[in-house]
Amino acid sequence: xxxxxxxxxxxxxxxxxxxxxxxxxxxxxxxxxxxxxxxxxxxxxxxxxxxxxxxxxxxxxxxxxxxxxxxxxxxxxxxxxxxxxxxxxxxxxxxxxxxxxxxxxxxxxxxxxxxxxxxxxxxxxxxxxxxxxxxxxxxxxxxxxxxxxxxxxxxxxxxxxxxxxxxxxxxxxxxxxxxxxxxxxxxxxxxxxxxxxxxxxxxxxxxxxxxxxxxxxxxxxxxxxxxxxxxxxxxxxxxxxxxxxxxxxxxxxxxxxxxxxxxxxxxxxxxxxxxxxxxxxxxxxxxxxxxxxxxxxxxxxxxxxxxxxxxxxxxxxxxxxxxxxxxxxxxxxxxxxxxxxxxxxxxxxxxxxxxxxxxxxxxx
Numbered sequence: 001x002x003x004x005x006x007x008x009x010x011x012x013x014x015x016x017x018x019x020x021x022x023x024x025x026x027x028x029x030x031x032x033x034x035x036x037x038x039x040x041x042x043x044x045x046x047x048x049x050x051x052x053x054x055x056x057x058x059x060x061x062x063x064x065x066x067x068x069x070x071x072x073x074x075x076x077x078x079x080x081x082x083x084x085x086x087x088x089x090x091x092x093x094x095x096x097x098x099x100x101x102x103x104x105x106x107x108x109x110x111x112x113x114x115x116x117x118x119x120x121x122x123x124x125x126x127x128x129x130x131x132x133x134x135x136x137x138x139x140x141x142x143x144x145x146x147x148x149x150x151x152x153x154x155x156x157x158x159x160x161x162x163x164x165x166x167x168x169x170x171x172x173x174x175x176x177x178x179x180x181x182x183x184x185x186x187x188x189x190x191x192x193x194x195x196x197x198x199x200x201x202x203x204x205x206x207x208x209x210x211x212x213x214x215x216x217x218x219x220x221x222x223x224x225x226x227x228x229x230x231x232x233x234x235x236x237x238x239x240x241x242x243x244x245x246x247x248x249x250x251x252x253x254x255x256x257x258x259x260x261x262x263x264x265x266x267x268x269x270x271x272x273x274x275x276x277x278x279x280x281x282x283x284x285x286x287x288x289x290x291x292x293x294x295x296x297x298x299x300x301x302x303x304x305x306x307x308x309x310x311x312x313x314x315x316x317x318x319x320x321x322x323x324x325x326x327x328x329x330x331x332x333x334x335x336x337x338x339x340x341x342x343x344x345x346x347x348x349x350x351x352x353x354x355x356x357x358x359x360x361x362x363x364x
Contacts, residue, residue, distance in 0.1 A: 025148050028208040032145050033163045034201045035095065035137045038102055040167030041194050042134035043071070044273075046109070046127070047251045048175045049191070051258055052184035057119055067123060068251050071131045078135025079362035084355045091144050092210050098136035099202040105130025106195035110188040133198070139358035142342055146357075147211045154296070154343055159288035161339035165281030165331070168250070172274045227359075235345040236363040238300065242337025243364035245307045249276055249330050257327075263320060275328035283335035300340045306333040338364055 046053075050064050085094055105126045112122025142157065150156045171194070178190050253273045257263045287294060310333060313326035342360055349356060 024209055025211070027204060028210060029145070029148060031095075031201055031204040031208050032141050033160065034197070034204065035098070035141050036160060036163045037167035037170070038099065038198045038201060039134050039137050039141075040164050041106075041171050041197065042102060042130050043247070044168050044171045044250055045106075045175060045191065045194055046071075048172065048273075049179075049187045052179060052187040056185060056187065057113065059120065063120060067127050070124060070127050071134075072247075074128050074131035075135035075138060076362055078132050079139050079358050082136065082139065082358070084358070085140075090210060090212075091140055092205065092208075094136050095140055095144075095205050096202060098133045098140070099198040099205065101133030101136070102130045102198040103133075103195050103202065105133060106191055106198075110191035110195070113188065135361075138361045138364075142339075142357045142361075144210075146346060153346075155288045157339050157343050158284045158336070161335075162281045162284030162288055165277045165284060165335070168277035169274055169281065172277060176274075229349070231348040232345060232356075235341045235348075235360060238304075238344075239338055239341035239360050240363045241304070242334055242341065245311070245330065245334040246280075246338065249273070249327060249334075253327055257320075257323070273327070275324065276331035279328050279331035280335045283332045284339065287336055287339075296336070296340055296343065300336055303333040303336060307337075 046067060053059060054061070054064060082094070105128070107126075108129060109123055109126030112126060113119040116122040142160065145156055145160045146153060148156070175190055175194075178193075179187065182189070250273065253276065257273075287296075307330055310326045310330040314323050314330070317323050317326070341364075342357060345356055345360055
């Protein structure tokens with residue numbers, strides 16, 4: 001009896017300690033979630049404004065597509081060149097820099113028509129700024145959440161990435177209704193208003209408590225030892241194609257619904273990309289709640305096949321209802337390909353450090 005009582009006391013003490021540790025990092029966790037919210041704005045906001053910007057400044061679709069390319073290329077370079085910064089110097093200084101650059105990038109983008117004789121030059125510079133900030137967040141937030149005390153690493157990671165989808169929904173619906181109410185000519189004010197989100201998060205990070213980096217906790221393995229392992233290469237391929245499925249829909253579905261399907265902007269955004277983000281979030285929340293009970297590799301395989309059928313439906317149909325439905329379900333089926341790759345890689349190579357997440361983000 002005394003043994004049973006002692007075991008219960010030990011379990012109770014352990015639970016109290018876990019809860020206390022979790023509380024100590026509550027602001028850190030909230031700041032990380034908000035960073036993924038801001039990451040959603042970095043990826044989603046400007047494509048929502050493609051048509052208003054094009055009509056206001058008479059830009060070509062090629063110019064708009066170039067901004068998308070700059071966004072991803074700069075994030076790619078950031079992911080590679082700064083892949084080990086958290087292991088060397090810790091999370092805090094670079095997360096502060098991330099939020100500051102996103103803020104400056106959005107402000108510069110919104111002011112470009114006023115301060116540049118050629119506004120497109122300002123768009124490029126602003127895009128570079130917020131892309132570097134987004135790239136820093138991308139390589140740091142997942143390992144930060146992974147390093148915080150929690151009962152389920154899978155659940156925490158899936159929930160973190162569900163915040164990205166929730167962020168997309170908020171960015172889409174608020175931006176679309178703002179354009180609808182204020183008029184497309186006020187797109188610059190809308191971009192400037194979104195800049196305050198990273199500014200708020202900057203001050204949250206100033207007060208947040210951070211865990212030690214992986215180099216301070218364990219001896220991280222050398223990059224070369226893991227790069228050629230089959231499980232790492234497989235995860236890189238999964239996240240590469242998974243990101244293609246996800247980002248193509250996010251970047252172009254708004255313009256596609258407006259022009260190819262001849263839908264009004266508010267309707268196309270709300271029922272197209274918004275439903276995509278909603279289904280993306282629902283899937284990730286489901287994994288966040290029941291992550292340890294789901295066969296992740298099998299689910300990712302099935303979802304990959306279903307994503308192919310969704311894209312085929314969007315490509316071949318001439319009916320807006322079918323395209324909208326397929327767009328929404330693409331969100332559900334692509335949801336776990338990115339975070340699932342991070343989870344599988346981290347479980348297979350647990351001592352790799354923050355660089356592992358950076359290289360996978362690079363592939364994405």
